[in-house]
Amino acid sequence: MLAVLSGKGGTGKSTIAVGLSHILSRPLYGADVESPTTMIIYGDQPIRKKPVYRRVAEVDEGLCTGCGVCVESCPFGAIMLLGKAYIDPEVCEGCLACKASCPVGAIREKRIEVGEIRYGKHVVEGALKPGEKESRVVLEELLREVPKNAIVDGAPGASPLVYRIARKADEVILVVEPIKTSIVDASRVLEILARLKRPTAIIANKATLGDVRLIEELSEKYGVPIIARISFHKDLLFKRPLEVKEFLEELASIELKFAIPRAFSKPKDLPEAPRGSKFSQHISVVSGKGGTGKTLVAIGLSRYLGLPLVDADVDAPDSYTLLGNIERKYAIRGRVYRIDP
Numbered sequence: 001m002l003a004v005l006s007g008k009g010g011t012g013k014s015t016i017a018v019g020l021s022h023i024l025s026r027p028l029y030g031a032d033v034e035s036p037t038t039m040i041i042y043g044d045q046p047i048r049k050k051p052v053y054r055r056v057a058e059v060d061e062g063l064c065t066g067c068g069v070c071v072e073s074c075p076f077g078a079i080m081l082l083g084k085a086y087i088d089p090e091v092c093e094g095c096l097a098c099k100a101s102c103p104v105g106a107i108r109e110k111r112i113e114v115g116e117i118r119y120g121k122h123v124v125e126g127a128l129k130p131g132e133k134e135s136r137v138v139l140e141e142l143l144r145e146v147p148k149n150a151i152v153d154g155a156p157g158a159s160p161l162v163y164r165i166a167r168k169a170d171e172v173i174l175v176v177e178p179i180k181t182s183i184v185d186a187s188r189v190l191e192i193l194a195r196l197k198r199p200t201a202i203i204a205n206k207a208t209l210g211d212v213r214l215i216e217e218l219s220e221k222y223g224v225p226i227i228a229r230i231s232f233h234k235d236l237l238f239k240r241p242l243e244v245k246e247f248l249e250e251l252a253s254i255e256l257k258f259a260i261p262r263a264f265s266k267p268k269d270l271p272e273a274p275r276g277s278k279f280s281q282h283i284s285v286v287s288g289k290g291g292t293g294k295t296l297v298a299i300g301l302s303r304y305l306g307l308p309l310v311d312a313d314v315d316a317p318d319s320y321t322l323l324g325n326i327e328r329k330y331a332i333r334g335r336v337y338r339i340d341p
């Protein structure tokens with residue numbers, strides 16, 4: 001399995017994954033289950049869907065005696081005794097330790113639908129149900145189906161999802177743009193890959209739009225080769241990757257020979273994160289898709305409105321980089337904190 005990852009959203013990871021699957025005639029799987037777009041970018045659509053469930057425990061109030069044994073047995077603190085036992089389905093991890101402990105058999109298993117696997121003609125992708133949090137369950141279900149020769153369009157960020165995809169992968173291509181935020185996020189993914197010792201290569205995407213030396217420095221620092229420099233193709237803004245001949249020709253020139261990355265030391269000088277801050281009001285800036293400019297809008301709003309900025313993209317925090325050298329300190333409730341790494 002060849003996984004295509006990026007760190008930062010909007011680098012062209014899915015575009016490259018679609019292009020590679022076409023050029024190499026390998027099946028394509030979309031693993032960005034929280035924001036699935038692989039099928040749309042390919043130009044495919046679902047022929048059938050399979051629901052994905054997670055398991056939780058539920059109490060039969062008619063049988064429950066309120067003895068409280070199950071409360072003690074739950075390792076996740078999901079059960080409360082309110083006369084009878086009550087299980088919070090949002091906290092329950094479905095281990096069923098409580099079921100085994102109940103002396104009267106009042107606990108049963110229940111399934112909750114958390115997403116689906118979509119099967120198209122060319123692409124298979126996982127999709128988390130909006131509002132659900134169990135992306136891990138959907139991803140694991142998808143990864144169980146991925147064949148050895150597949151190309152997997154991974155998730156952005158450096159989250160546990162990315163770790164799971166990388167752990168299953170035989171080889172990884174990391175798509176990097178020649179801009180600072182992409183370099184920072186790619187570094188975080190490279191640390192995961194170095195720990196897992198996954199053969200990795202970099203594709204420098206939109207290479208004609210920035211300073212490629214930034215990517216060369218990254219390549220040198222982690223000992224990961226750059227196997228291709230792909231130009232910025234304006235047509236990709238309006239057309240699907242398989243409709244842009246020049247892009248496919250450029251991608252077809254890649255030699256897929258990877259080198260094992262060296263282990264690399266931890267990043268130095270990690271900034272202090274704000275702790276225990278509470279705000280009576282806040283504005284959340286969200287986007288869905290990566291690369292839309294969410295962080296830039298958040299920074300602009302915070303400056304314009306004079307509000308402190310909190311970067312909650314813990315998987316791929318960029319605001320610290322985007323703020324530049326001068327403005328990396330913000331006052332929160334009278335104290336000055338450095339915000340995110």
Ligand code: SF4
Binds near residue numbers: 063066102
């Ligand atoms: S152990 Fe069984 S009977 Fe006792 S409180 Fe829990 S569910 Fe009710």
Ligand code: SF4
Binds near residue numbers: 077
């Ligand atoms: S299934 Fe596991 S996590 Fe859920 S309530 Fe029972 S013991 Fe707790």
